[in-house]
Amino acid sequence: MRRARPVLRAHPAGPSLRAHPAQPALRALHAEWTKLRTLPSSWLLLAATVALTFAVGTAAVSSVSTRECASAAACHEDTVKLALTGMWLGQAIVLVLGALSMGAEYGTGTVRTTLTAIPRRATVLVSKATVLAAATGIAAGTAILASLVTARWILPANGFTPEAGYPLLSLTDTPTLRAAFGSTLCLILIAFLGLGLAVLFRDSAAAITTGLGILYVVPLMSDLLGSPTWKDRLERWAPMPAGLAIRATKDLTRLPIGPWPGLGVLAAYALGVLLVGGAIFARRDV
Numbered sequence: 001m002r003r004a005r006p007v008l009r010a011h012p013a014g015p016s017l018r019a020h021p022a023q024p025a026l027r028a029l030h031a032e033w034t035k036l037r038t039l040p041s042s043w044l045l046l047a048a049t050v051a052l053t054f055a056v057g058t059a060a061v062s063s064v065s066t067r068e069c070a071s072a073a074a075c076h077e078d079t080v081k082l083a084l085t086g087m088w089l090g091q092a093i094v095l096v097l098g099a100l101s102m103g104a105e106y107g108t109g110t111v112r113t114t115l116t117a118i119p120r121r122a123t124v125l126v127s128k129a130t131v132l133a134a135a136t137g138i139a140a141g142t143a144i145l146a147s148l149v150t151a152r153w154i155l156p157a158n159g160f161t162p163e164a165g166y167p168l169l170s171l172t173d174t175p176t177l178r179a180a181f182g183s184t185l186c187l188i189l190i191a192f193l194g195l196g197l198a199v200l201f202r203d204s205a206a207a208i209t210t211g212l213g214i215l216y217v218v219p220l221m222s223d224l225l226g227s228p229t230w231k232d233r234l235e236r237w238a239p240m241p242a243g244l245a246i247r248a249t250k251d252l253t254r255l256p257i258g259p260w261p262g263l264g265v266l267a268a269y270a271l272g273v274l275l276v277g278g279a280i281f282a283r284r285d286v
Contacts, residue, residue, distance in 0.1 A: 028118050028127035036131055039104065045097040046139040049187070053090035053143035054150070060085035061151045066159030078250040079160055080169060080179050083151035087183055087244060090143060091190045094136050095211045098194025101132050103204025111286055121282045125199065129274065132195060133188050140187035144180050175249035182246035182263055189243065189263075189270040190215070196270065199277030202286075214269075215240045232256050239269040 036042045061083055069075040105111040118124050152169040160166035171177045193214070197207035218238045222231040235241040235256040243266030246259045257265065 024118065024120065025123055025127065028123045029130060031114070031117065032124075032127045032131040035105075036101070036135060039100075041100060041104075042097065042135070045093055045100070046135060049090050049093045049097070049136070049139040050143040050146070052093065053086035053140070054146045055086065056089050057083050057086035057143075057147035058150050058154070061147075061154050062158075064158065066164065071164075075160075076250070077160065077166070078248055079151065079155055079166055080148070080176050080249040081247040083147045083155075083169065084144060084179065084183055084247045086143065086147060087187065087247065090140065090187060091215060091240070092212060094140070094187045094191040095194040095215065096208055097136065098132055098191035098196075099198040099204050099207035099211060100194075101128055102195055102198035103202070103207055106198070106202045106286075107204060115286065122278065125274075125278050125281060129192060129195060132191050136188045136191040137184055140184045141180075144183050148176070148180060178259065179247050179249055182259060186243045186246055186263060186266060189266050192274050193239070193270040196273035196275075196277040199281050200273065214238075236262075237265060239266045242266055 061079075064077065064082060066075050102111075105114060114124060115121065118127075148169050148171070155166065156168070162168060167173065169176055171180060190211075194207060194211050197211050198204060201207050201210070219234060219241050222234040222238075225231065242257050242262035245255055245257055245262030248255055248259055252258060255262075
């Protein structure tokens with residue numbers, strides 16, 4: 001008689017054969033990075049963020065000198081805030097970048113392909129926000145650093161010298177470092193605002209129009225109203241003036257809202273819109 005052959009029992013797959021729980025998230029991140037780097041408009045907008053933020057800041061620094069003041073010390077100029085003037089324009093560009101990162105998929109219909117490949121919508125949105133934050137942070141940080149370095153070189157020639165009470169701009173100075181880091185966060189949050197609006201409206205044009213209105217039109221209303229009370233309220237609670245308070249390094253007690261509280265107001269708008277948009281995104285068909 002033949003000896004019975006031993007029964008081979010199937011053992012559980014080893015760690016190398018199991019699907020790692022992080023794999024869907026990594027695939028989603030890789031997919032979003034691929035979309036960003038293969039879309040020409042993304043690189044144009046990132047380059048424009050750097051170039052225009054730097055150009056406007058440099059122009060502002062070059063146009064101001066102590067000659068208009070009774071004395072150099074009497075100018076009371078916040079040179080860090082002056083160097084970061086370009087954020088007024090840079091924020092519009094990153095808003096467009098954020099809106100297009102989602103709105104373009106709705107416009108072309110590729111959002112259906114994305115959701116087929118990665119059904120978990122929260123994973124899609126978190127991955128898109130992560131890639132957007134990284135790209136915006138690099139562009140914004142580059143523009144802000146270049147603006148401060150250039151201002152350090154230009155300002156002394158315009159009379160803003162250490163002898164007159166204006167230390168050379170340096171990231172070793174705590175207020176300057178806070179302004180630089182906070183300004184980078186500010187632009188990332190505005191990109192999130194654009195992304196959240198695009199998720200809500202499913203349309204790039206509607207998201208960009210609404211976002212620009214929130215950023216620029218609302219603060220202009222304070223001048224049109226002619227009421228000091230409402231002007232103060234809008235400067236404290238409107239996202240753009242509140243967020244841009246992070247640039248200030250002098251006379252902070254005179255600001256309508258402090259630097260970090262102001263950034264907190266902007267974060268509440270941006271993350272609030274993104275969370276609401278994400279909740280709706282998770283429940284509707286597309």
